[in-house]
Amino acid sequence: MSVSTLASAPSVCAPLPVLGRDVTVPLVTGGEVTYAALDYAASAPALQRVWDDVAAYAPYYGSVHRGAGYLSQLSTDLFENARRTVAEFLDCRDGDQVVFTRSTTDSLNLLAAALPAGCQVFVFETEHHASLLPWRDARVTYLDAPRSPREAVETLERALAGRDPHGPALVCVTGASNVTGELWPVRELAAAAHAHGARIVLDAAQLAPHHPVSVDDLDVDWVAFSGHKLYAPFGTGVLAGRADWLREAEPYLAGGGASRKVTRRTDGGVDVEWHDSAARHEAGSPNVIGAYAVASACKALTEAGFDTLVAREQYLVAKVRDGLADVPEVRFLSLFGDDAPRVGVLSFVVEGWNSSHFAAALSAEYGIGVRDGLFCAHPLVRTLLGSDPQTQGECGSPEAAPGEKSLNAIRVSFGAGTPDEHVERFVRAVKELVTDGARWNYRTEDGRCVPDTSA
Numbered sequence: 001m002s003v004s005t006l007a008s009a010p011s012v013c014a015p016l017p018v019l020g021r022d023v024t025v026p027l028v029t030g031g032e033v034t035y036a037a038l039d040y041a042a043s044a045p046a047l048q049r050v051w052d053d054v055a056a057y058a059p060y061y062g063s064v065h066r067g068a069g070y071l072s073q074l075s076t077d078l079f080e081n082a083r084r085t086v087a088e089f090l091d092c093r094d095g096d097q098v099v100f101t102r103s104t105t106d107s108l109n110l111l112a113a114a115l116p117a118g119c120q121v122f123v124f125e126t127e128h129h130a131s132l133l134p135w136r137d138a139r140v141t142y143l144d145a146p147r148s149p150r151e152a153v154e155t156l157e158r159a160l161a162g163r164d165p166h167g168p169a170l171v172c173v174t175g176a177s178n179v180t181g182e183l184w185p186v187r188e189l190a191a192a193a194h195a196h197g198a199r200i201v202l203d204a205a206q207l208a209p210h211h212p213v214s215v216d217d218l219d220v221d222w223v224a225f226s227g228h229k230l231y232a233p234f235g236t237g238v239l240a241g242r243a244d245w246l247r248e249a250e251p252y253l254a255g256g257g258a259s260r261k262v263t264r265r266t267d268g269g270v271d272v273e274w275h276d277s278a279a280r281h282e283a284g285s286p287n288v289i290g291a292y293a294v295a296s297a298c299k300a301l302t303e304a305g306f307d308t309l310v311a312r313e314q315y316l317v318a319k320v321r322d323g324l325a326d327v328p329e330v331r332f333l334s335l336f337g338d339d340a341p342r343v344g345v346l347s348f349v350v351e352g353w354n355s356s357h358f359a360a361a362l363s364a365e366y367g368i369g370v371r372d373g374l375f376c377a378h379p380l381v382r383t384l385l386g387s388d389p390q391t392q393g394e395c396g397s398p399e400a401a402p403g404e405k406s407l408n409a410i411r412v413s414f415g416a417g418t419p420d421e422h423v424e425r426f427v428r429a430v431k432e433l434v435t436d437g438a439r440w441n442y443r444t445e446d447g448r449c450v451p452d453t454s455a
Helices: 003-008 048-060 070-089 104-113 149-161 186-195 244-248 288-304 306-323 355-366 378-384 420-436
Strands: 024-026 032-034 097-101 120-124 139-143 169-174 199-203 222-226 237-241 259-264 270-274 330-332 345-350 371-373 409-413 442-445 448-451
Touching: 048 070, 048 288, 070 097, 070 237, 070 288, 097 104, 097 244, 097 288, 104 199, 104 222, 104 237, 104 244, 120 149, 139 149, 149 169, 149 186, 169 186, 186 199, 288 306, 306 345, 306 420, 345 355, 345 420, 355 371, 355 409, 355 420, 355 442, 355 448
Parallel strands: 120 139, 120 169, 169 199, 199 222
Antiparallel strands: 024 032, 097 237, 222 237, 259 270, 330 345, 345 409, 371 409, 442 448
16 A cells, blocks of 8 residues: 555544643643644653543552561552563563663663673664763674665674674664654564574664554564653663573662562671572662553554554655645655655754754644654654764754754654544644744743743
8 A cells, every 4th residue: 555545544443542732831822722632752642541540540549578567569460460471461481571761761771780701792883872872881883874784684693794703793773763753674673683602672662652563473582661651651661581691790770679689698798699680780679660552552452452552653754745745845754765664753954944843833832742853862862964974962942043954853653542633733833834934932941942932
């Protein structure tokens, strides 16, 4: 089915109910409008189902792994059942561990802290900073941005062929770009890594909310994702995969819960026996409600059916691309080409507009929330904009006044809870701003473009 056919077809399914779907926001031009949340790639709204599950459990909250009381035992069972639910959602292998963290960033930093001595890390410059930056204590090879999935695999194979074949190695790769939404050839990259004796970790922060992720089928060693992008609040992330490096590493945090036994030595010191389960890296009181929320979101997405969710999302992607196809001032950013498979994440620039100015006008005049800036993927966005990928810039900084050119882009992103009207309003707003300009004056304040209300 072509993109044009998808765009003209009736909606393939209804959006899933999410919190905030009826929230109204004021417009600088007067009146109010229902907020169009089109920044799912940053944080997706919580599913109503998730919120209801959390609310039902909240009165029964108790300390996990700590108490003999009924509520403590109930919470412990719920926490460990959440771990099993996530393992099923990711189709983990026997022996894989599921560690609850704070976020994708936290998960990848945990893995970085568990790398064996002398480990070489290979990472593309196209990664989100969460995947690009944690490997500070390893030997890192940064790979140039590929321009096709095949080139990505070939680039990795060449790099791995030149590595020390006797030491440990790790490849880190995204499943779906947080800038372009494009899907990466994860299975092929995993095969290349393993053929050269390396392991691979998948950053699924943008993939897991949109597509099924099977650790077993993709043959990745680890996968990391964030609950707040998976329609679950409360700051929980996941690192799931092989247990050996995690079991052999020093605990990510030292404290209660990570330790099995602590004894005093005769010399006055302390001996510690650490857990070798996931608890080894979960010291302190865990975020029980957050873990439960992630598990609830996993169940909700599985029950909704990813085939249905993907079909609807592709319908919305086509609505945006076809709706703006006749606006030459709009240029979408892409590594692999306009026809490359992607999730509901699209970044673009508008000729003659500062990106921060354009995003501010979408918000203030149309009630549409998008993201502008470098999206915590500075080298990638610089490459896509044709500037030096090493140029420094602050995340989200407009770097120019309204009306002046900036080296940033605009990102629109959506998912399972996005209604047709939000996407249609976005397309209409882009066309009106390009044709007629903003209806309000804007100024830069604290690094952000905002409506000028001083008059």
